[in-house]
Amino acid sequence: MNNNKYKILVVEDEDNISNLVCTLLEAGGYQVISAKNCSSGQMLYFSHRPDLIILDLGLPDIDGTELLKEVRKDSLTPVIVLSARTDETDKVAALDIGANDYVTKPFGSAELMARVRSALRTSRHSSGNFSNGIFEADGLMIDYDARRVFIDNSEIKLTQTEYNIIAFLSVHSGKVLTYSAIIKEIWGYNDLGSIKKLQVNMANIRKKFGAKPGKKNYIVNELGVGYRMCERS
Numbered sequence: 001m002n003n004n005k006y007k008i009l010v011v012e013d014e015d016n017i018s019n020l021v022c023t024l025l026e027a028g029g030y031q032v033i034s035a036k037n038c039s040s041g042q043m044l045y046f047s048h049r050p051d052l053i054i055l056d057l058g059l060p061d062i063d064g065t066e067l068l069k070e071v072r073k074d075s076l077t078p079v080i081v082l083s084a085r086t087d088e089t090d091k092v093a094a095l096d097i098g099a100n101d102y103v104t105k106p107f108g109s110a111e112l113m114a115r116v117r118s119a120l121r122t123s124r125h126s127s128g129n130f131s132n133g134i135f136e137a138d139g140l141m142i143d144y145d146a147r148r149v150f151i152d153n154s155e156i157k158l159t160q161t162e163y164n165i166i167a168f169l170s171v172h173s174g175k176v177l178t179y180s181a182i183i184k185e186i187w188g189y190n191d192l193g194s195i196k197k198l199q200v201n202m203a204n205i206r207k208k209f210g211a212k213p214g215k216k217n218y219i220v221n222e223l224g225v226g227y228r229m230c231e232r233s
Contacts, residue, residue, distance in 0.1 A: 011041035038062035174231035
């Protein structure tokens with residue numbers, strides 16, 4: 001079973017719409033978390049770092065644009081606005097703030113799912129992944145669309161966090177990424193245990209990859225600085 005599903009945060013206060021959207025996404029193979037107001041949405045965003053956000057604007061506590069602004073302070077996480085506001089000025093304002101797409105209610109299920117797929121594809125390509133969705137290096141193969149990793153054609157079973165680390169390193173293959181840069185990308189925050197948490201995940205990844213001292217390995221630890229993945233072949 002693949003544990004590396006794309007994670008989508010749905011921020012919507014209307015139960016019938018939230019339930020419909022969550023059901024559609026789960027049926028499409030996505031992992032879904034949901035919130036009914038802006039404050040909860042912010043908390044879930046920073047704690048889960050989803051791959052995409054579907055955001056209502058008319059939330060009961062704070063306007064959804066405030067969450068969009070918060071996300072855009074440090075992230076290119078794609079955001080699809082799902083709103084009953086049909087005025088062109090509202091659409092333009094949301095897009096100018098940083099929304100990737102704007103879908104008005106009522107909406108078609110097939111259209112929404114197509115917009116989700118498009119936003120995830122665009123996000124993957126704009127963050128530096130390769131146009132064919134595949135990374136290859138010396139027997140290592142990463143299928144970004146399926147979120148699966150193989151070494152010499154054998155699948156390596158990774159947790160979602162482990163996969164996210166590997167994908168991030170591969171996008172910047174050949175470059176040393178600092179501990180803080182990796183931590184910010186994966187968890188979105190630093191705390192006293194962040195480096196230890198990263199080191200534990202990296203130890204598990206390297207063990208699964210069959211890393212051995214003195215041999216060429218896919219990931220190199222630049223002591224005191226960060227990690228570097230071997231360059232794409």
